[in-house]
Amino acid sequence: MKSRLLQHINSSQDLKKLSKENLPVLAKELREFIIDIVSAKEGHLGASLGVVELTIALHYYFNTPEDLLVWDVGHQAYGHKILTGRRDVFETNRKLNGLSGFPKREESEYDTFGVGHSSTSISAALGMAIASKLNGNITKKHIAVIGDASIASGMAFEGLNHAGVTKANLWVILNDNAIGIDPSVGALKEYLSKSKIGVKSKQHNMIEALNFHYSGPIDGHDFEAILEAFKQLEKVEGPKFLHIITKKGKGLQQAEENQVVYHAPGKFDKITGELLPKNNKNLPPKFQDVFGLTLVELAKQNKDIIGITPAMPTGSSLKFMMSEFPDRAFDVGIAEQHAVTLAAGMATQGKIVFCTIYSTFLQRAYDQVIHDVALQNLPVIFCIDRAGLVGEDGATHHGVFDIAYLRSIPNLMIATPANEVELRNLLYTASLGLSNPIAIRYPRGRGSIINWQNDFKKVAIGKGKLLKTGTKVAIISIGTIKTEVEKAISLLDHTEKVAHYDLGFIKPLDKKLLTDIFKQYSTIFTIEDGVISGGGGEAIVSFAQQHQFTSTVVNLGIPDKFIEQGSTEELREIAGISANKIVEKIREYISL
Template identity: 70%
Template sequence: MSNNLLSNIYYPTDLRKLEEVQLPQVAKELREFIIAIVSVKEGHLGASLGVIELTIALHYVFNTPTDLLIWDVGHQAYGHKILTGRRENFDTNRQLGGISGFPKRTESPYDAFGVGHSSTAISAALGMAIASNLKGDFDKQHIAVIGDASIASGMAFEGLNHAGVTNANLLVILNDNAIGIDPSVGALKNYLTSVKNGKNPRQNNMIKSLNFDYSGPVDGHDIFAVIKELRRLQKIKGPKFLHLITTKGKGLKQAEENQVKYHAPGKFDAKSGEIYLKSEENLPPKYQDVFGLTVLDLAQKNQKILGITPAMPSGSSLKFMMEAMPERAFDVGIAEQHAVTLAAGMATQGMVVFCNIYSTFLQRAYDQIIHDVALQNLAVIFCLDRAGLVGEDGATHHGVFDIAYLRCVPNLIIYAPLNEIDLQNILYTAQLGLQNPIAIRYPRGRGQNAYWRQNNFGKYQPIAIGKSVCLKTGTQIAVLSTGTIGNNVRQALKNLLEPEAIAHYNFAFVKPLDEKELHLIFAQFKSILTIEDGTIVGGFGSGILEFASQNNYLIPITTLGVPDAFIEHGTVTELQQFCKIDVSSLELLFSKIIL
């Protein structure tokens, strides 16, 4: 692998010393560098490969970090990181103590805005541009790079709508590759396709109608054409819009041909591009597949069932239902607010709606949960994938706040299954005719039972709402857990030589709490310990403390979970160790309690 040019580029000032004709070689080396590292260390691949030429051109033309560059979402920022002082430690990307997989303000002055969720770049860059105008800095450039999936989100439109009536020195660059994680959807995608194909007359350009100086489409892999256009736009004041056409995964054949799989392919052969397949034989199922296959099975028996996901058909496994019955399962694009209220509208008409949204992304639709669903007591079934600590994606993606932000919402049931069988049973129960909305939270990763399909699939059992389960009896201390973190408790108790003193209760229902059982627990035990894989502040443990206070119970209560801090990236095991909710930490704690 040749690194003759890249090895001498530490910062964009080094890049700008090169002749323009040398930049294609830098692009080649940068692609090879990213492929070599990600093939071994894993991470997001296709998005960064698709913007190599754009990344180089931006740092070559603009005076970063004085000129402010904002990447929407940030999956595509690997090349940016390598060119801005992080080449030598890029192999620590997404690892505990290493650099973040996303732009992060505390990591580098070149990361002008922290991202991880989509569609924020235009608003952030506009805010910076307006601030620059107010400070009299009219020459500073503010550049937002956003994909065609992200620009379809409501927030992006809000930013465009405002920018068009300002004199802000803002450049919006549309990285149009017709795909986010899954293929882009919707009417805007169709419009952009018609623009790319030259079928849309310039006078009808919707971006121009918003008072942007529109240019394009431009081949985003022609680095000379991109540089030429950036230099032209650099001299134009006010809001500008550059439409670039790129290919996600550019430069690696397999990544170009299978863009969904190579978004984050895991380990692969850097030369051939072939993914190293992991044997899934005799492994427990992924929770997302338990959801996807179960909902499909239920939908085949219940014609009222509908499915919704905002741009995550593969990640949520709603793809199974979308493939089998496309008229009843909907990918609405990156539009969490719309997804929730769409589900509410469907529910008013008697439909049974499974609305699957990652826990961290449901935060973006909080008003809709309260006003459009819970206030009207519409029985929408929210399925919160990736609840808890998710690992290497870090602080922007951990689903640790959902219990706290949902627990205060009236009418809403909250359920966290202990394992995949519980998940199947609550999905079955929810479609039987609940009178309230329900949020079912489950983690990224695999369940407990490798033979769940052979032994349990389709053998659904209804779950009594609001009931807890005693998993182990004890004499002195009661451990109350919610969700799959309870399996850590079970394993830690199995590892103890004398566990008789400790009882273990599974409170799958965070709301409503099983108050009848709680009265018995508080009357029987000397102390109580709660454990969850969500934030301690406002979480399940807080609910137990509130119950104790309201009923004047005075026994000691210890709450374990995610501390009051944003947890960075690392493996789930490493992050559980940090939060002291892993098996070893619990075993040590229980041993001390017994002594």
């Protein structure tokens, strides 16, 4: 693809050499470039298409990277990366050893703050602004670009609240397109929607009440309007707020019309925009769909069942329940802390609450899990989606810490179903009523069982199982890594010597099963797709020490480092939990 202007832009200084009249031409080229790469390589599409003009204007007007630009979440930062020296390697985006899918400080001086989770930009940019002032630099500008879904998060309001009592040179630019990954929700969304239609007399008082100078709303696809707004705001001292209206997916008709699907559409035809067909026929289900469809079945049987998600109804598949029972399924926006405590409040009134949150996002509500749920022993059911390695989204999104950060919490049970049927039956068992809160973790992607919608069976809490007998060595797998262990065993020369157990639960542990294993085997391997430090394997080692068992225990899992982006298969190899790596480790200890 020919890019007459774009091929010469490697920095903001190159960009500034263009006349304003050429900026729309560059915008067209940049959109085409993003579409060209993402259509073939996959990634986040709609968000970056929506901010093409804004991205160009920011680097054209401000003195980046001296002026510090902070993107919120970073789904929308592809154009930013392409304009700042990474155009020629952009095809490696989200690939192993390639560019990160999100801004990353180690990658470029233009990436001033590493992001991936929402609503951090205002606090980070304010921190930079205050530091600049303390350093005696009062001219440096600090710009946070945040979306209308992210700004509804509590952390964003905390940043706004603090910024309003400073004189910091902070610019907050609201990229308002009425959608995050799913459509934005809540009262703030309604508030912003009203301001779009020009009723300004009182609509922006909330921002001004926080001591920000408010400007807008303006057309975020109009260079003249954006650059003029920047010029006018530069005359204002202290924190300032610019409200920009954009369209997610701008420039690709299908992405504009179906913004949820085209947030991260997979491969598509770059000319027509049509999604390329996926051979999903006769494939096992996604774990998120097992959760979502099973919850609908259970909700039909029990009117006290409630579903809650913080802004991920499509990704978690709570959308199925929201469609069937809209008064009992809640998308609370990007508000993980609120989601957990909301669930706790409902549980006090006898509701059976399924709170579905990605593992990486539950980290943001850790205090609420402890203080509001576990301390009061409220039987909230945490359905932890995207547990384990998640692939191309990389270090900010891997769900590898949940076992470790939840295992230390009293009262909280932790279940690790090995397949879709076990997940379905655990959900059923939890719906019957529990005396404690429970966390049920399951991975991103598809399982291995096509016919999974069988009659419900109650699960025995805290029980593991023998999957395969063996004479010499035992492997204890934790969760869906069971499939990789089975592959590994099949690669060994003497499979009859290897026993395989499914732990089933991290808390409570199946002490009888573990006692039998330690009495029978002198070498035991534990394998999990979470961090070794604090993980399920360490729980087993602790059990062995308490009971004075002397078997050699080898813990395999995610090592004590952050795992970057790549395919799940590549990352398992790096982490040492692929079938091949499991075989290598077994052969280090045992000749099989």
